[in-house]
Amino acid sequence: MDQQQALSALSAMANATRLEIVRLLVPRGNEGLAAGDIATYLGISASALSFHLSALEQAGLIASKKCSRQVFYRADHPRLGAVIGYLLNDCCGAHPEVCTRSQTDAKAPNV
Amino acid sequence: MDQQQALSALSAMANATRLEIVRLLVPRGNEGLAAGDIATYLGISASALSFHLSALEQAGLIASKKCSRQVFYRADHPRLGAVIGYLLNDCCGAHPEVCTRSQTDAKAPNV
DNA sequence: TCCATATTTCAATTACTCATGAAGTGTTGA
DNA sequence: TCAACACTTCATGAGTAATTGAAATATGGA
Numbered sequence: 521m522d523q524q525q526a527l528s529a530l531s532a533m534a535n536a537t538r539l540e541i542v543r544l545l546v547p548r549g550n551e552g553l554a555a556g557d558i559a560t561y562l563g564i565s566a567s568a569l570s571f572h573l574s575a576l577e578q579a580g581l582i583a584s585k586k587c588s589r590q591v592f593y594r595a596d597h598p599r600l601g602a603v604i605g606y607l608l609n610d611c612c613g614a615h616p617e618v619c620t621r622s623q624t625d626a627k628a629p630n631v
Numbered sequence: 632m633d634q635q636q637a638l639s640a641l642s643a644m645a646n647a648t649r650l651e652i653v654r655l656l657v658p659r660g661n662e663g664l665a666a667g668d669i670a671t672y673l674g675i676s677a678s679a680l681s682f683h684l685s686a687l688e689q690a691g692l693i694a695s696k697k698c699s700r701q702v703f704y705r706a707d708h709p710r711l712g713a714v715i716g717y718l719l720n721d722c723c724g725a726h727p728e729v730c731t732r733s734q735t736d737a738k739a740p741n742v
Numbered sequence: 743t744c745c746a747t748a749t750t751t752c753a754a755t756t757a758c759t760c761a762t763g764a765a766g767t768g769t770t771g772a
Numbered sequence: 773t774c775a776a777c778a779c780t781t782c783a784t785g786a787g788t789a790a791t792t793g794a795a796a797t798a799t800g801g802a
Contacts, residue, residue, distance in 0.1 A: 527647055533718075534641035535760085539634065543721055546729070556778060568761060570780050575759095589769050589778050600718075601729040607644075607715050610654055618657070618712040646790090667748060679791065681750055686789095700748050700799050 521602040525580065526610075529603045532579035537562065538572045545582060545595040552585070552594030632713040636691065637721075640714045643690035648673065649683045656693060656706040663696070663705030 533539055540562055545553060553561075559569045573593055576582045580599050585592050608618075644650055651673055656664060664672075670680045684704055687693045691710050696703050719729075 523647070523650065527645060527650060530641055530645035530650075534638060534645045536634070536638055537760095539638065539641075539721075546721075554778085555780095559779095565762075566779060567763075567781085571760075574780085586779095591779065597729045604715060604718050604729070607711075607718075610650075610657075618708045618715070648790095665748085666750095670749095676792075677749060678751085678793075682790070685750085697749095702749065 521606045526606045528579045529581055532576050532581055538576055542595060550594055552592040554590040554592050632717045637714060637717040639690045640692055643687050643692055649687055653706060661705055663703040665701040665703050
């Protein structure tokens, strides 16, 4: 994970709709969710969804698999972890208090 | 750290110049760095810098303290930690593999 | 007081992001 | 074969972000 990759991941996540998509996909694991179902969950148009999905996929945060008519999207967990790792590394390497705080804050899942 | 705050932090960090500013300030701790010095380090104009600093300050990621003619900026470590905590929480709460990966990736400081 | 320094603000310009709806592609089943 | 479905692409336009240089503010020292 270099800075360029981290930046594109951050840009991808810096949007309410896309952050919601990630939150929706993460707990579904490898199975993922069909685009149409994501659109239904979020209440947005297919075209708007497609725009955001391709942004996330471009950033490497999600992956897609075509399955007959549907396209299933799943979160790329290792990549998400790598982004967090980059931030941790970059921001907290020399400063453990950032690190410590991020652990104590991560108390409960809310997805 | 609610989603709105996380989003504004992510937007603030989703920019090369601003990510560099954060990386520059984090290891300086509470002492921080004067705006002019940051501009020199990054090789950008005072006006461009001021624009980015105010975006970071607005997002709560850095804080400023005026000291005679100079303005010193420092990273807000707890806030940075809270952003990472939000991502960890939000993306990995139900999925420990994201979490695990982010730990193993955080091998060495590079600031 | 006046000039130099440090920083911010402003206005103008350019570039990017996002939403929308219409058209296009590919697949399934009647 | 044809209509319906699932999704993507495209064109347009609105809104927002970023860059630039000039002007403004505020402080310190000669």
